[in-house]
Amino acid sequence: MDKLTLTNLTKKYGDTVVVDQLNLSLRPGEFVSLLGPSGCGKTTTLRMIAGFVTPSAGSIDMDGKQMSSAAASLPPERRRMSMIFQSYALWPNMTVAQNVAFGLKMRKVSKDEIQRRVNQILGVVQLDHLAARYPNELSGGQQQRVSLARALVVKPEILLLDEPLSNLDANLREEMRGEIRRLHNEFGITSIYVTHDQAEAMTTSDRIAVMNKGRIEQIDDPLTLYARPKTRYVAEFIGRSNILDGRTNGASVAFNGFEISTARLNARGVIRTEEFSLRTQNIGLHANCPQGDSIILPGSIIERAFLGETWDYAFQSETSNLRLRIMSPPLHVFDVGQKVWLEINPSHIIPIQDDQHA
Incomplete structure (x- = not known):
């Protein structure tokens, strides 16, 4: 009881x-x-x-x-x-x-x-x-x-x-x-x-x-x-998240500036949402273009703030109007205006939905 x-x-x-x-x-x-x-x-x-x-x-x-x-x-x-x-x-x-x-x-x-x-x-x-x-x-x-x-x-x-x-x-x-x-x-x-x-x-x-x-x-x-x-409110209230808009097209999801197969996303069952969560600390920033099968997007740093334990960066893609916030370790220092490459592991993109009803 x-x-x-x-x-x-x-x-x-x-x-x-x-x-x-x-x-x-x-x-x-x-x-x-x-x-x-x-x-x-x-x-x-x-x-x-x-x-x-x-x-x-x-x-x-x-x-x-x-x-x-x-x-x-x-x-x-x-x-x-x-x-x-x-x-x-x-x-x-x-x-x-x-x-x-x-x-x-x-x-x-x-x-x-x-x-x-x-x-x-x-x-x-x-x-x-x-x-x-x-x-x-x-x-x-x-x-x-x-x-x-x-x-x-x-x-x-x-x-x-x-x-x-x-x-x-x-x-x-x-x-x-x-x-x-x-x-x-x-x-x-x-x-x-x-x-x-x-x-x-x-x-x-x-x-x-x-x-x-x-x-x-x-x-x-x-x-x-x-x-x-399970909801956008929770995704934004617990920790720091970027909320991505995505449209499911059969076996893939189209985001602003890139597209990913649904099999590579961290989804459990059918995707029934157009909102996805990407945690700020789950995004990599690089001074040189990285290798691998992750999502790689060129762009630049448009804002930054040093918070002691982390850097809080704002990234602007050069191929779309995608703008993301990124938390990086204190020794990963990038200047405002610097060209960088952003790296996203597709499995870190989470559909915002109640998986129990998927």
Whole structure:
């Protein structure tokens, strides 16, 4: 049985539909991220799961029992869930240990058991040496660890995380997303993580639900999302892609400036689309014309930007009006205006379609 099931979940504010007939199921112990830009409905979905917002339609079931519907909604304190907020939401007048113990006291756990569990969880999040400190004496990363400890110490059946790392700097975010995954592996709690940061979602999640305008565009494991996007929105939102227009002509597909046999494309079944994804880092740039059976196109560099770990180039074909973006390693340096040859492996051109319905 699924641990959590959202069925046709909808939320309206007046005439504005924020969440639109959303369907999602989580297996026990699964870590799923809701990924999308601001305003896509991901936080509203999370707050409906938590019980802070009542659905306008649809239902939320946990272990086969209904938690929310438009007619009735179980209050948050009776849902056996913990939520971690973007703002940490720590009590400033309580020490680290007291903050972590707060939920246990509310549940009337014995003092000895509280002490044991608080000491244990502070050790797990590597904060036992800071138990007597107050929140204003901690760094942002340490405060977020306290928030994690407080959520985990009550042993929730579902853990909800709402943009928990957005207030941290880049290095701390990278450290903490690894920490969140480590804790999930250790405790195995069914978790839902809301974020607009695809790197966070990719590194922490078993599956990612990409949201757009209140709906899920695609839900898959990170590699499948990246390699086989089902919609143009997903192809452009996950990683960096060039979107190519292609027309199928029997055994080949005609693109702007070149044509490829369908057998050489990375297609599964019948091609039913005219949109194809080509990842920016899957394109080669050369100062001299390369040999081989790849697609070779002459052209020039019309823009470039150095991003530290990569160069971001814009390429203009000299044989057509094809323009592509290309990510290259930092030592592959080309000047604006320089003539170059572009190399494409046909297997890197992906039809943007749902292969299950091919």
